[in-house]
Amino acid sequence: MIDSFRPLPRNLVDVILPPSGYDDAMAAGDTTDALRDACGSASRKFPRSWEINPSEWDEVARENDRNRTWGINYLDRFTNQSPTHECTAHSLARNAEAARNRHRAVIYKDGPKESQKRYDTSGPAGSVWLSPLSVYPEANPGQWGGANVRQVLEIACRRGMLPDTTQPRDYGFRHAIHGTSGKGNANQSGGRWLPLSQFPAGWQETAKLFKPLEVIFPESYEEAVCCVLRGLLVSVGRNGHAVPWAQWMAGERAMAYPDSYDVVRYDSERTARSAWRGSFAIVTMTSPDDWNNPAS
Amino acid sequence: MKAFLAAAAFYFVAFGLPDLPAWVSLPSVVSPVSQADAVAYVYEKDDGPIPGGVMVAMARLNSERQIMATFYEEDAGGVVPEQYKLPLEAAKKIGLPALVVSASGVVLKVVPKPGTEAAVMEAVP
Numbered sequence: 001m002i003d004s005f006r007p008l009p010r011n012l013v014d015v016i017l018p019p020s021g022y023d024d025a026m027a028a029g030d031t032t033d034a035l036r037d038a039c040g041s042a043s044r045k046f047p048r049s050w051e052i053n054p055s056e057w058d059e060v061a062r063e064n065d066r067n068r069t070w071g072i073n074y075l076d077r078f079t080n081q082s083p084t085h086e087c088t089a090h091s092l093a094r095n096a097e098a099a100r101n102r103h104r105a106v107i108y109k110d111g112p113k114e115s116q117k118r119y120d121t122s123g124p125a126g127s128v129w130l131s132p133l134s135v136y137p138e139a140n141p142g143q144w145g146g147a148n149v150r151q152v153l154e155i156a157c158r159r160g161m162l163p164d165t166t167q168p169r170d171y172g173f174r175h176a177i178h179g180t181s182g183k184g185n186a187n188q189s190g191g192r193w194l195p196l197s198q199f200p201a202g203w204q205e206t207a208k209l210f211k212p213l214e215v216i217f218p219e220s221y222e223e224a225v226c227c228v229l230r231g232l233l234v235s236v237g238r239n240g241h242a243v244p245w246a247q248w249m250a251g252e253r254a255m256a257y258p259d260s261y262d263v264v265r266y267d268s269e270r271t272a273r274s275a276w277r278g279s280f281a282i283v284t285m286t287s288p289d290d291w292n293n294p295a296s
Numbered sequence: 297m298k299a300f301l302a303a304a305a306f307y308f309v310a311f312g313l314p315d316l317p318a319w320v321s322l323p324s325v326v327s328p329v330s331q332a333d334a335v336a337y338v339y340e341k342d343d344g345p346i347p348g349g350v351m352v353a354m355a356r357l358n359s360e361r362q363i364m365a366t367f368y369e370e371d372a373g374g375v376v377p378e379q380y381k382l383p384l385e386a387a388k389k390i391g392l393p394a395l396v397v398s399a400s401g402v403v404l405k406v407v408p409k410p411g412t413e414a415a416v417m418e419a420v421p
């Protein structure tokens with residue numbers, strides 16, 4: 001799965017799904033400037049020192065394959081939003097989880113586990129599964145119709161995200177809600193629609209433990225690829241759906257992403273070149289005082 | 297001389313060491329080099345990305361040696377978490393990036409600019 005030079009299954013490339021929560025009007029509002037404004041003090045410029053000459057991309061991809069240091073290697077599970085419109089919130093949460101696990105220095109060698117399986121190491125490593133549903137209802141109280149990337153990002157940067165009630169071990173979180181009002185899976189709890197007014201009392205105390213602190217906004221396709229080559233996830237919206245790119249597939253110049261339907265899919269280079277505008281990559285999340293006790 | 301030393305040894309074993317005057321101070325006992333239980337790679341992202349080899353080494357410390365090996369980005373903003381206050385201070389003294397090796401909250405070693413897997417692994421006792 002991690003071999004970025006392998007041929008890609010055609011049925012998983014440039015898949016266009018039924019509306020999942022990101023229509024053209026929303027995409028038009030998600031400009032780089034709008035996202036940067038939404039993040040406020042968490043906004044960061046793409047570091048010039050991260051640039052990689054395109055002639056060296058293959059070599060860096062091989063190194064990432066060998067080391068298992070792609071963004072997808074910092075993810076240990078899938079999510080499943082079906083049939084909701086929560087896609088931008090799922091993409092955000094995956095981006096946040098990967099950034100957190102990256103700073104925790106834990107590599108999941110095969111990337112996300114199939115929906116019914118788990119890594120034994122997720123719990124001891126303090127992997128925290130975040131709830132997209134802790135963000136989406138504030139962005140769209142109406143439940144159906146989706147949300148802008150800039151909306152969910154602004155919410156996360158302002159007040160953070162809640163953990164899912166399903167975790168790889170019992171961390172003792174004082175506040176948690178289910179992960180999605182959709183299907184979910186063994187590693188993501190699903191449940192009924194939950195308006196913000198029905199969040200557990202005092203939820204803000206726990207949400208503030210999971211805030212993006214530094215967010216980069218690629219200003220070209222090349223910068224987006226460099227972010228992925230550096231092990232970050234790049235969240236994009238395209239074709240009516242929002243996803244986090246997590247691996248650059250060197251063999252076909254495509255982008256792999258853990259789709260919020262329990263599966264890895266791919267954007268061709270052509271799609272990726274049309275989709276990088278309005279993208280973001282979380283570099284840093286709030287770190288706990290004690291990684292063994294993320295609820296503290 | 298041998299007879300004297302033997303008699304002194306017998307005396308100290310039988311009756312213990314004599315009290316020393318207050319002005320005599322003995323050097324404190326120094327424990328052997330402590331076993332590292334935490335390693336922090338403190339960096340500033342604008343100065344460069346985390347090298348792949350460093351990432352691999354830190355993950356190995358976590359999985360193979362159960363040492364809490366983590367990264368801390370210097371200008372992340374927000375409150376500096378308790379666990380990074382001392383490593384951050386120690387790292388800044390020699391310049392970033394730096395690898396700060398600790399045991400029980402005491403900094404054992406600070407290594408400037410480790411760039412490879414081997415450099416990190418060798419730095420951790």
